Amino acid sequence: MKLQQLRYIWEVAHHDLNVSATAQSLFTSQPGISKQIRLLEDELGVEVFARSGKHLTHITPAGEVILELAGEILRKSQSIKRVAQEFSDETSGNLAIATTHTQARYALPSVIGEFIKRFPDVSLHMQQGTPTQIAQMAADGVVDFAIATEALGLMSDLITLPCYRWNRCVVVPKDHPLTKLDKLTLESVAEHPIVTYTFGFTGRSKLDEAFSSRDLTPKVVFTAVDADVIKTYVRLGLGIGIIAGMAYDERLDDDLVKLDAQHLFASSVTSLAFRKGTFLRGYMYDFISELAPHLTKDIVSDALTRPNPVERAELYSHFDLPTY
Numbered sequence: 001m002k003l004q005q006l007r008y009i010w011e012v013a014h015h016d017l018n019v020s021a022t023a024q025s026l027f028t029s030q031p032g033i034s035k036q037i038r039l040l041e042d043e044l045g046v047e048v049f050a051r052s053g054k055h056l057t058h059i060t061p062a063g064e065v066i067l068e069l070a071g072e073i074l075r076k077s078q079s080i081k082r083v084a085q086e087f088s089d090e091t092s093g094n095l096a097i098a099t100t101h102t103q104a105r106y107a108l109p110s111v112i113g114e115f116i117k118r119f120p121d122v123s124l125h126m127q128q129g130t131p132t133q134i135a136q137m138a139a140d141g142v143v144d145f146a147i148a149t150e151a152l153g154l155m156s157d158l159i160t161l162p163c164y165r166w167n168r169c170v171v172v173p174k175d176h177p178l179t180k181l182d183k184l185t186l187e188s189v190a191e192h193p194i195v196t197y198t199f200g201f202t203g204r205s206k207l208d209e210a211f212s213s214r215d216l217t218p219k220v221v222f223t224a225v226d227a228d229v230i231k232t233y234v235r236l237g238l239g240i241g242i243i244a245g246m247a248y249d250e251r252l253d254d255d256l257v258k259l260d261a262q263h264l265f266a267s268s269v270t271s272l273a274f275r276k277g278t279f280l281r282g283y284m285y286d287f288i289s290e291l292a293p294h295l296t297k298d299i300v301s302d303a304l305t306r307p308n309p310v311e312r313a314e315l316y317s318h319f320d321l322p323t324y
Contacts, residue, residue, distance in 0.1 A: 001040065001043060001044075002036075002040075003073070003074075003077060004036065005036045005037070005039065005040040006040075006070040006073055006074060007026075007074060008022070008026075008033050008036050008037055008040075009037055009040065009048050009049075009063075009066070009067060009070060010067060010070050010071055010074055011025065011026060012033065012037065012049070012056070013059060013063075013067050014140065014142075017049065017056040017057070017058070017059075019033055019034055019056065037049070044066070046060070046062040046063075046066075047060050047062070047063065048060060048062070048063035048066055048067070049063055071140065071141065074141070075141045075275065075277065075278075076277075078141070079277070079278065079279040082279045082281055083279055090281070090282050090283070091119055091121055091122070091283065092119075092121035092122060093121075093122055093123070093281060093283065094122065094123045094124075094125065095122055095123070095124050095125070095144055095145075095283065095284060095287060096124075096125045096126075096127070096142070096143040096144050096145075097124070097125070097126050097127070097143060097144065097145045097146075097147060098126070098127045098128070098129060098133075098134040098137045098138060098142075098143040098145070098146050098147070099126065099127075099128060099134060099146070099147040099148060100128065100129070100130075100131060100134065100147075100148050100149070100225070101128055101225055101226045101227070102226075102227055102244055102246075102247060103147050103148065103149075103270060104126060104128055105226075105227070105228070105247070106227070106244070106246045106247050107147075107164075107246060107270065107324070108147070108291075111287075111290050111291050112124065112126075114290055115283075115286070115287050115290055118283075118286065119283045119286070122283055125143075127142075127143060130151075130225075131148040131149065131150035131151035131152070132150075132151045134146045134147075134148050134151070134152075135148070135151045135152050135155045135158065135273065136155070138152075138155070138158055138273050138274060138275055139155045139157045139158055139275060141275055144274060144278070144284065145272055145273070145274050145284075145287070145288075146158070146272070146273045146274070147163070147270065147271070147272050147273075147291070148270065148271070148273075149166075149268045149269065149270050149271070150204075150205065152271050152273040153271070155273070157275055157276055158273040158274065158275060158276065159273060159274055159275075159276055159303055159304065160271045160272070160273040161271060161272050161273070161288070161292070161295055161300065161303060162269050162270075162271050162292075162319060162321055163269070163270050163271055163272055163291055163292035163295070163321070164269070164270055164292060164321050164322045164323065164324055165267040165268065165269050165270075165321045165322070165323040165324070166244055166245060166246055166267065166268055166270065166323065166324045167244075167245045167261070167262035167265070167267050167268075167323065167324075168206075168207070168242055168243065168244060168245060168261045168262065168264070168265050169242075169243060169244075169245045169248055169258045169259060169260060169261050169262075170184060170189060170240055170241065170242055170258075170259040170261045171230075171231060171234055171240070171241040171242075171243060171248060171253070171256045171257065171258055171259070172234065172240045172241070172256065172257050172259065173234065173235065173237070173255070173256060173257070174255065174256070174257055176240070176257065177192075178192070178240065178259060179257050179259070183263075184259055184260070184261055184263075184264060185264070186210060186211060186214050186216055186264050187214070187216065189218070189240070189242075189261075189264065190211060190216045190217070190218045190219070192219075192239060192240045193219050193220075193221040193238065193239030193240070194218050194219060194220045194221065194239050194240055194241075194242060195220075195221065195222045195223070195224075195230050195233050195234055195238055195239040195240065195241045195242075196220060196223060196230060196241065196242040196243070197223060197224065197225065197227075197230070197242075197243070198223040198224060198225050199223070206265050206266050206267075206268050207242060207265055209266070210264060210265045210266065219239075221238060221239050222238055222239065227243045227244060227247035228247075230243055231243070231247075231253060231256065234256060235255065235256070241256075242261065245258075245262070245324065246324045267323065269321065272288060272291060272292070272295075276304075280300070280304075285297045285300060288300055292321075292322075294319055294320075294321070294322075
């Protein structure tokens with residue numbers, strides 16, 4: 001059994017059983033991958049993948065168990081490499097992040113800019129997706145860090161660290177009736193068509209909970225994952241926008257009026273998560289502290305030693321998270 005063979009079956013499983021696509025991503029040949037998979041199956045005496053002719057159709061029950069173990073072995077091997085890199089060169093390497101559009105567009109630019117200045121020899125890679133996709137990428141070891149507001153706590157394989165709180169605002173065109181009110185209420189907001197985030201993105205669940213608690217049924221006429229798209233449709237007169245407060249740019253959005261809504265909706269917490277057992281290199285600790293200064297190396301290291309999420313929650317309970 002070779003580490004390369006385990007890499008091949010893992011990658012094939014994560015490329016929808018498409019050997020050709022896997023070969024392209026690994027810069028190798030399709031016949032070479034197929035041969036190594038067959039050699040591994042012959043050695044193990046079981047099939048990892050079921051086949052119809054030359055095509056892989058699904059993962060076998062034995063294959064499911066083998067792939068889970070293969071993933072663990074590959075992650076351990078990556079940790080070994082990181083340990084060696086950390087002792088040979090503390091300032092160069094790779095860092096892969098998965099996050100949502102809102103975090104990538106509004107929360108992370110200054111963090112990443114400062115990080116790159118401090119670690120110019122670290123290659124930074126960012127992927128975007130839904131919170132569920134982001135959490136899965138971190139759980140699978142595809143990325144080092146996942147940064148999102150929703151879904152991260154649902155993955156038992158992840159250690160989740162709270163970074164900061166944020167509130168919402170309502171954005172409307174100038175002279176909109178809501179601008180005439182002394183203070184927004186949920187009832188007044190519910191009277192108008194609403195443009196906001198797609199469910200499962202950027203704390204949308206908090207918005208729905210607020211209306212539900214008052215037995216209100218808001219008229220959500222349009223949803224998007226991108227706050228810039230939401231603002232565009234507000235400008236077109238489709239409805240009022242409910243977005244993260246950080247997504248309003250006073251310079252670029254001066255044609256819209258920002259109305260404070262933090263008293264209407266519970267604040268949301270953006271968190272960073274990484275897979276249990278991950279070896280964090282020095283610059284990874286620095287990235288975390290740049291994103292959330294209260295998450296010092298000692299705090300993060302302590303979290304790594306607490307497998308029980310309840311114990312970790314107790315560790316975070318005293319944090320006074322910054323609010324944006």
